[in-house]
Amino acid sequence: MAKSSSTTKKKLPYAHIAFLISGFLLLLYYLFTKGVPSLGKDVASIITFVVDLIVLISAIGFYCYMVFSPKGLTGTIRALAPALVIFVVMGQYSMPSVQPDINKIVSAIATGAATLIVFCGFLFVFLHKWIFGEIFGWSCFVYAIYVIVAYFVIMIMDLVKGGEFDVMLLLSTICLFMASGLMAYGALRICKSKNPLD
Known part of the structure; x- marks a missing residue:
């Protein structure tokens, strides 16, 4: 008996x-x-608005194009490339200065992890070498830890100074933390199974 098309879908x-x-x-x-780019009245704000709008439209357009359009690309490229490119443009997270020595060490770790995410991520996308996938995955994991630690440092410092709880900062941190964590999960999962997304 022939299987239905619904059961044979991959x-x-x-x-x-x-x-x-x-x-x-x-x-x-x-x-x-x-935030959503807003148009100001002076020349500088107009230029900033145009640049921010181009970046936002390009990022959204690239994401939609890679996800929905090209049928000939391998699964890894279609799945990981949008997140990787958007991370390069938008994934920076800065930790406030606490103590010069501590801040220097933590910032160096975060910068190293972000660099490995970009470098090994692109190599993994195009070469499908497991070593690059492993490094990419663990770098994403380290970066996710950095993001959540940096957020709690920022929040505690703001509350100690009498500042208010920032909901937007919380939401943005959750998004970046989860994005980094999901990239780590995806990379380490396919490296463990030795089954590239083709």
Whole structure:
């Protein structure tokens, strides 16, 4: 008896879904941190508005194009490339200065992790070498830890100084933390299974 078309459809791997969600979360992170571009009255604000609008439209357009359009690309490229490119443009998270020595060490770790995410991420996308996937995954994990630690430091410092609880900062941090965590999960999962998203 022939199987129905619904049962023969190929399901998306969990890693593929994790990568797609991480790209979407990074777009939300950008909107929470930068906001929707607004037009000012002076020349400088107009230029800033145009640049921010181009960046936002390009990021959303690239995400939608890579996810929905190209049928000939391998699964890894279609799934991870949007999140990776958006991370390069929008994934920076800065920790406030606490003590010079501590801040220097933590910032160096975060910068190193972010650099490895970009470098090994692109190598993993195009070469499908497991070593790059492992480094990429663990770098994303380290960066996710950095993001959540930096947020609590920022929040505690603001509350000690008598500041108010920032909901937008919380939402943006959750988006970046989850995006980094999902990229780590996706990369480490496909490296463990030795099954690239093709």
